[in-house]
Amino acid sequence: MPAYAGPSAPRNGDIAGTLRLLAYLALAIALIVLDHRGGWLAQIRARSELLVQPLWWVAGAPARIGDEVRDNASTRAQLAAENGVLRNALLISGARLSRLQAAAAENARLRGLLGAGERGGLDVQLAPILDVDLDPTRQRLILDAGSRDGVEVGQSVIDAGGLLGQITGVTAGTATVLLITDPDHAVPVVVARNGVRLVAYGKGRSDRLELANIPLSSDVKIGDSIVTSGLGGRFPAGFAVGTVMSLQPDDSRAFLVGQLKPAAQLDRGRDVLLLKSRADSRAAATPATSATGHPPVPPAALPQAPQPESTSPSTPAPTRAAATTQPAQRAPKP
Amino acid sequence: MSRARNPWLLPLSVVVALLLGLLPLPDLLRPLRPYWLALVVAYWVIEDPDRVGLGFAFAMGLLADLAFGGLLGEQALRLVVMAFILQRFRAQLRFFPLSQQALAIGGLLVNDRVVSAAVHFTLGEPQLPWSFWWAPLLGMLLWGPVFLLLDTFRLGRRG
Numbered sequence: 001m002p003a004y005a006g007p008s009a010p011r012n013g014d015i016a017g018t019l020r021l022l023a024y025l026a027l028a029i030a031l032i033v034l035d036h037r038g039g040w041l042a043q044i045r046a047r048s049e050l051l052v053q054p055l056w057w058v059a060g061a062p063a064r065i066g067d068e069v070r071d072n073a074s075t076r077a078q079l080a081a082e083n084g085v086l087r088n089a090l091l092i093s094g095a096r097l098s099r100l101q102a103a104a105a106e107n108a109r110l111r112g113l114l115g116a117g118e119r120g121g122l123d124v125q126l127a128p129i130l131d132v133d134l135d136p137t138r139q140r141l142i143l144d145a146g147s148r149d150g151v152e153v154g155q156s157v158i159d160a161g162g163l164l165g166q167i168t169g170v171t172a173g174t175a176t177v178l179l180i181t182d183p184d185h186a187v188p189v190v191v192a193r194n195g196v197r198l199v200a201y202g203k204g205r206s207d208r209l210e211l212a213n214i215p216l217s218s219d220v221k222i223g224d225s226i227v228t229s230g231l232g233g234r235f236p237a238g239f240a241v242g243t244v245m246s247l248q249p250d251d252s253r254a255f256l257v258g259q260l261k262p263a264a265q266l267d268r269g270r271d272v273l274l275l276k277s278r279a280d281s282r283a284a285a286t287p288a289t290s291a292t293g294h295p296p297v298p299p300a301a302l303p304q305a306p307q308p309e310s311t312s313p314s315t316p317a318p319t320r321a322a323a324t325t326q327p328a329q330r331a332p333k334p
Numbered sequence: 335m336s337r338a339r340n341p342w343l344l345p346l347s348v349v350v351a352l353l354l355g356l357l358p359l360p361d362l363l364r365p366l367r368p369y370w371l372a373l374v375v376a377y378w379v380i381e382d383p384d385r386v387g388l389g390f391a392f393a394m395g396l397l398a399d400l401a402f403g404g405l406l407g408e409q410a411l412r413l414v415v416m417a418f419i420l421q422r423f424r425a426q427l428r429f430f431p432l433s434q435q436a437l438a439i440g441g442l443l444v445n446d447r448v449v450s451a452a453v454h455f456t457l458g459e460p461q462l463p464w465s466f467w468w469a470p471l472l473g474m475l476l477w478g479p480v481f482l483l484l485d486t487f488r489l490g491r492r493g
Contacts, residue, residue: 024389024410137461
């Protein structure tokens with residue numbers, strides 16, 4: 001390094017500068033550690049997110065305008081095609097719904113016979129996603145709905161496919177969703193087929209979840225659908241979480257580790273559904289159901305419920321039906 | 335170089351940098367997103383050392399951490415490290431031609447990635463995919479345009 005102005009003059013400044021650097025570094029590291037541990041910093045963080053809320057709003061504006069322009073510019077033919085697709089989707093949903101209603105009535109009757117607690121109906125609220133790119137190592141979403149719209153911390157977030165995540169932060173106009181694929185996230189689940197209770201962990205990738213510590217004897221198979229168990233009281237029972245894609249022995253060779261494909265479309269879509277918190281009534285109902293050994297059945301899996309021990313070729317059929325109807329519903333969006 | 339003509343340019347440039355960082359990009363382009371805020375902070379550290387120093391870099395880093403929803407303090411740490419190195423070599427950097435300056439900034443941006451990776455490694459947080467290491471290259475290429483643009487706004491038309 002050639003010394004132009006002579007490094008001798010600002011010697012004192014150098015030392016002061018280094019000291020200040022050290023002070024700031026120490027402060028930053030303290031913040032990082034405190035934030036990593038969670039705790040009281042979360043409170044301050046929630047408050048100060050109000051500060052950046054307008055930034056999110058402005059950054060989301062191009063996407064909103066783009067959507068609007070696309071909506072306005074779509075031709076009659078496009079609209080007609082979209083209408084056709086939606087009509088088909090509605091027909092399929094209607095057919096499935098009528099089947100479900102019969103099943104729900106039967107379920108209610110059987111539940112009455114068992115004397116078990118009632119599981120409340122689905123009470124949801126639609127919330128648009130605010131389209132901004134957050135830190136790519138974290139799996140979060142910002143919703144364009146906040147405490148003003150009745151959103152609360154702890155609400156479960158779903159989409160047409162299944163469970164997306166939960167609300168972890170709320171400001172007046174926005175809410176932060178922690179996705180189930182975030183590495184900090186874990187969700188208690190059961191295998192829909194046989195009721196084995198497990199925990200699904202996020203891996204930081206939007207197309208993968210991990211089932212850790214599966215006992216070797218537990219009869220979990222590739223292709224099994226995994227639903228929330230409702231244990232812990234945070235998530236209501238019976239929402240699809242994912243499908244088992246692969247199973248390997250873990251390092252200790254005493255357990256299996258499974259890779260899941262999430263049921264929800266975590267990186268697509270413009271809107272999500274927020275479940276109204278009825279956690280207390282459900283939390284009371286779920287231990288009873290899981291204690292009796294009847295796994296809660298997801299709405300999508302109901303048609304296959306009568307033959308849980310059916311052979312493997314027939315089991316993928318309902319899931320495939322579900323998989324084909326979802327793109328049909330999503331198709332008009334892009 | 336006496337007084338800044340436009341006192342609003344500093345906050346405005348930071349806001350624009352934050353917005354560019356939040357702007358949704360297609361999945362393919364996301365790894366290439368340059369670290370706009372670092373470019374802007376680097377410009378101000380080099381050109382306006384009286385007003386902008388480590389404290390400014392720290393505050394902007396905190397703001398960015400809040401905006402991007404990352405670990406609070408991570409970007410503050412990264413920007414403070416960068417601002418410190420820039421301050422040390424400011425005398426030399428100012429007399430570099432723009433191309434050499436861009437090379438130096440590119441080096442700093444790579445260093446920034448290393449610092450970020452080190453923080454994530456220490457805490458056991460997930461690392462960014464490897465494709466994100468291309469971003470410093472793009473940042474380096476953008477240094478010239480950003481520098482000239484900000485200079486034009488700051489000094490008025492006489493450039």
